[in-house]
Structures are given as C-alpha cells and as structure tokens.
Amino acid sequence: MGDKKICPACGSEEIYETKKTIKIKEPFAGEESIVITENICLVCESKGDFFDQNEEIIENTIKRLKQKSVENILKHFIENKRSLSSIERALEIPQRTLAKWKNKISKTSAAGIALLRFIRLFPWLLEVAENKYDPQKAENIMLDNVMQKLQKMTSAKIFFDTQEGEEINAESESFGLIREKREENKTLSLSSQEIA
C-alpha cells in the first residue's frame, strides 16, 4: 500500500483534507479555539482524522487549559482570603503542593485537578475534611450551607414579593424539612458522642 493516502474505511484514494475550527472547553478556564484537520472520503463519505494529525494539538490544548484552570481556582481561593497552606492542611496534602501546582513547579495530577474543582464548587468540603470526614458532621455542614443558600434566596424573594405588596411565608416547605433533618442529625451526633 506504500505511503499513498487512502480512506481507511473503503480504501479509496479519493480523499481530501479540510480544516475546521473547534472549541476546547475546560471548567474554570474558559475555552480555546483550535484548527484541526479533517479527512473526507469522496467515495464513501467517511469523515475523520484518518492519519492522526490532530491528537497532539488537542492534547496540548487540553493540558494548557487544565493548567489555567488550576491557576484560576487557586487564585480564587487566595483572593477570597483562603490560604493555600490552610487548604493543604485540611486536605492533608504536603505543604507547598498547591503553590507548586500553581507555579508549574510540579504537574497537577488528574485527580488533583478533579479535587480542586470540587472544592472550588463546594468550598464547604474543606470544612468536611477539617472535621475528619465524619458523616454526620459532613451532613450538617452541607445542610448549613443549603440553609444559608435558601435563606439568601428567601430574603431575595421576600424583598421582591414585598415590593409587589404580596403576603409571604418565609418558612418554605423545603426549608422546614432541612431544619428538621439537621436537628435529627444533631441529636444522633450527640447520642453517638454519649456512647463513645
């Protein structure tokens, strides 16, 4: 077959090459447009990267964006007065690890990137870690956060409803349910402490 370029699906030599722009997205890093090559067979209409010409550029772009994502997340914590060393302590990861990731001194592992994304989305997970992943405390921390969120939403609702002159009930059904669950957890937590 030699070096002649053929369609891998049907074997035809009637293939042509086209360029197309695709967007690569990464959470907390935005997106980047890159130009890739697409081969099209005129005989069987197959389309694809027949000669592996795009793999490198796609991989490198993803890598670059992932690094940007790490830097943005860590920058966010610093800006919000959460020190990197306190995060490292809570997560029990060696001190200076995050700074090394941020400054590209060491490569962030895929697991590290996933972890950073979770704590960026749910910062209260750090409090869960500080409480040694105790399931009941973890649930309380989560519910407290939901309560705070709901309170914010409810006060916004009160504000808008009052503006419209309507009577409102601040204690929504879900709000009450969460409070009940939290009280139940506290009782459970107390009784387990008594047992211990």
Added chain:
Amino acid sequence: MYYKNKSNLPSYKFSDFKKACKNPKEVIIFSDAYYFADLYFSLRTKKQILSFIQSDGLENLSFLNTRRWGKNPNKNNPIMVDSYEFISGYRKGYLAFMYNKITGKWIIKSFHTSKHMEHQ
C-alpha cells in the same frame, strides 16, 4: 431501545477489536463518533477513547446486531458493522464498529448514548 436480533452473531470477535485498540494506528474514529464520545462520555482524545475500550470501560456490554455497511463502494469486499450497547456510570451507550481487511483498519463508526439515536 435498539432492535436486538437474538439469532444473530457478531461478525467480529470483540476481543480482536479490543486488542486493536492497543495500537492507535490500527483504529480510526469517525468525526461524529469522536464528537459524541466527548460530549456524552467526556472522552476527549483518541487515546482516551481507545484506552477506555481497552481497559473494559464498556460495562455490561451487550451485542445488538451485525449489518452490512451501507456505504461500502466495493461489493467484492463486504464489510459488516457490529453494534453493541453498554453501560458506563449513569449512562447507557451505543458503539458500532467495523473492519476493512483490505486497509487493515478498524473503524469506530458510532460512539454515543442510546438515547441519542432515539432523538434523531
């Protein structure tokens, strides 16, 4: 849900396809399959797709059917397409592949969720 032909047997041994996935040069992924593998399964590069298949990422793999590749221009070299359903995490997926013995290449024709086809 796809039509499952129970009397039908796959045209290829899945283990041969899986073995080929070790060597990226032996496998070509069609543009659509590549796009949907990223969209639905976060498999973003050829390396990731092949490594996923090779390391048994396709759970509860179940053969659906085998059929002739309709766009094959060479009637002297019939090419069959095998289709499978699989599970991964919360998603049910669909995979279709074929092999051209003249070019010596495995082709991943489709790689998407089962729901995807129902919406087409």
